[in-house]
Amino acid sequence: xxxxxxxxxxxxxxxxxxxxxxxxxxxxxxxxxxxxxxxxxxxxxxxxxxxxxxxxxxxxxxxxxxxxxxxxxxxxxxxxxxxxxxxxxxxxxxxxxxxxxxxxxxxxxxxxxxxxxxxxxxxxxxxxxxxxxxxxxxxxxxxxxxxxxxxxxxxxxxxxxxxxx
Amino acid sequence: xxxxxxxxxxxxxxxxxxxxxxxxxxxxxxxxxxxxxxxxxxxxxxxxxxxxxxxxxxxxxxxxxxxxxxxxxxxxxxxxxxxxxxxxxxxxxxxxxxxxxxxxxxxxxxxxxxxxxxxxxxxxxxxxxxxxxxxxxxxxxxxxxxxxxxxxxxxxxxxxxxxxxxxx
Numbered sequence: 001x002x003x004x005x006x007x008x009x010x011x012x013x014x015x016x017x018x019x020x021x022x023x024x025x026x027x028x029x030x031x032x033x034x035x036x037x038x039x040x041x042x043x044x045x046x047x048x049x050x051x052x053x054x055x056x057x058x059x060x061x062x063x064x065x066x067x068x069x070x071x072x073x074x075x076x077x078x079x080x081x082x083x084x085x086x087x088x089x090x091x092x093x094x095x096x097x098x099x100x101x102x103x104x105x106x107x108x109x110x111x112x113x114x115x116x117x118x119x120x121x122x123x124x125x126x127x128x129x130x131x132x133x134x135x136x137x138x139x140x141x142x143x144x145x146x147x148x149x150x151x152x153x154x155x156x157x158x159x160x161x162x163x164x165x
Numbered sequence: 166x167x168x169x170x171x172x173x174x175x176x177x178x179x180x181x182x183x184x185x186x187x188x189x190x191x192x193x194x195x196x197x198x199x200x201x202x203x204x205x206x207x208x209x210x211x212x213x214x215x216x217x218x219x220x221x222x223x224x225x226x227x228x229x230x231x232x233x234x235x236x237x238x239x240x241x242x243x244x245x246x247x248x249x250x251x252x253x254x255x256x257x258x259x260x261x262x263x264x265x266x267x268x269x270x271x272x273x274x275x276x277x278x279x280x281x282x283x284x285x286x287x288x289x290x291x292x293x294x295x296x297x298x299x300x301x302x303x304x305x306x307x308x309x310x311x312x313x314x315x316x317x318x319x320x321x322x323x324x325x326x327x328x329x330x331x332x333x
Contacts, residue, residue, distance in 0.1 A: 063220045063232035094219040096239055096260040119262040 014126040017142060026141035029057070029134070031124035036114035039092060040101050045114065047089070048140065054086035054162040055136040056155070059122055061095035062103035064130040066149040071107040077155045078111040085138075086162035087111055093122045093130060138165055207250040212240050216257055217267040224267065236261070 020027040032048040047057070058074055060067040078088045090113035092100045097115065104113060116122050125134060125145075135144040135158050143161060146154050210226065218228035218236060225236055239260065243253045257265045269275035317325065 061220070063230075063235065094261055094264065096235065098239075099235055117259060117262055119264060 014123075017126050018145065018147075021142055021145055026137065026143055029136050029140050029142050031121050032140055034121050034124070036091065036116055036121060039090075039097060039104070039113040039115050045112075047136075050087065050089065050136075051140050052085070052138050054081065054084070054138060054158060054165065056081065056086075056088045056158045057091065057125075057134040057136060058088060058150075059091050059093050059116075059125070059127050059130055059132045060103075061093055061130050062099040063095065067131045068103075068107070070131060070149050071103070071109060073150065073152070073155060074111070075107060075109055077158065078109075080159055081162050084159070084162035086158070089114070091116050091121060093119060093127065135161065137161060207244055207248075207253060209237060209241055209244060212244075212250065212253055213237065216240075216254070216265050219261045219265050236265075 017027065017030065029047060032051075033046050035044045035046045037044045047055070056074065056077065058070075060071070074088050074090075081087055088111040090109065090111060092113060093116045095115075100113070100115070103109075122128075125132065129147070131149060133146045133150045133154065134142055135154070137143050144154065144157055213226035214224065216225050216236070217223065218225045218230060218233040220232040221228045221230050225233055236257075240253060240257070243256055248256070254266065269278035
């Protein structure tokens with residue numbers, strides 16, 4: 001029985017990051033040096049390569065319906081963020097590359113996208129459902145997060161951060 | 166002269182028959198090999214039973230969703246390319262991550278899925294090792310047989326001896 005209780009608590013997604021963001025300011029973005037392959041490319045990169053930029057880190061998959069809804073919003077935000085040294089960074093999770101690439105073409109996404117093939121990067125953020133988004137400042141700290149579909153308020157906060165920092 | 170021609174024609178017929186036999190045997194062999202190949206080739210239902218629908222988190226063979234259909238199409242594509250079962254599984258893990266296999270991880274709490282059964286077996290063996298000698302110590306020396314004959318009365322024993330002596 002004890003094992004069962006421990007198992008249920010251990011298997012549920014970690015919400016440590018949520019608590020840190022809510023009560024303890026701006027924690028460092030987890031797994032920032034974790035290298036991920038570029039979607040549709042042969043190279044790989046990590047979140048730390050974007051240090052100095054405001055980043056909207058967005059976990060998505062082509063089969064996720066809310067991801068389809070927020071993709072045009074993210075693309076619109078990207079055009080503004082790019083002007084203020086910021087970017088959206090998409091990370092696909094539990095998705096096959098051909099499907100992800102079709103999604104990128106369908107929604108004309110211009111921001112970079114990486115593949116989290118083994119899910120370890122997503123797990124570091126406590127991500128178990130899609131979509132989820134994290135706002136990172138120029139120092140690589142998590143300033144806000146959204147578990148579920150983002151709204152305009154979240155993106156406005158990202159744009160404000162990019163414009164003022 | 167006639168005999169020689171007949172013999173030559175007979176020899177040619179035998180050679181032709183032998184050739185047909187060899188061709189037939191080779192054909193059977195090829196057909197058999199093809200049958201074995203077909204049998205060992207992975208099938209979509211066989212793979213579906215072993216993998217998960219990553220978005221619905223249920224086995225793919227019972228999943229009904231757009232994503233499940235995409236996974237099936239991906240698997241079918243690999244089958245059509247002639248990939249083996251293990252190659253297909255590797256490709257699935259490469260695309261969808263290890264979660265697609267639905268197996269417990271070999272780290273963290275998931276390790277318990279492998280360790281607990283092992284611990285149970287070891288505990289049972291230890292229990293047997295402890296209880297078996299005790300059980301053997303407590304069992305009667307004759308192996309617990311309850312059909313042992315009672316001791317004979319001296320008069321009955323004498324009568325039995327006399328009877329046996331008579332039959333000698």
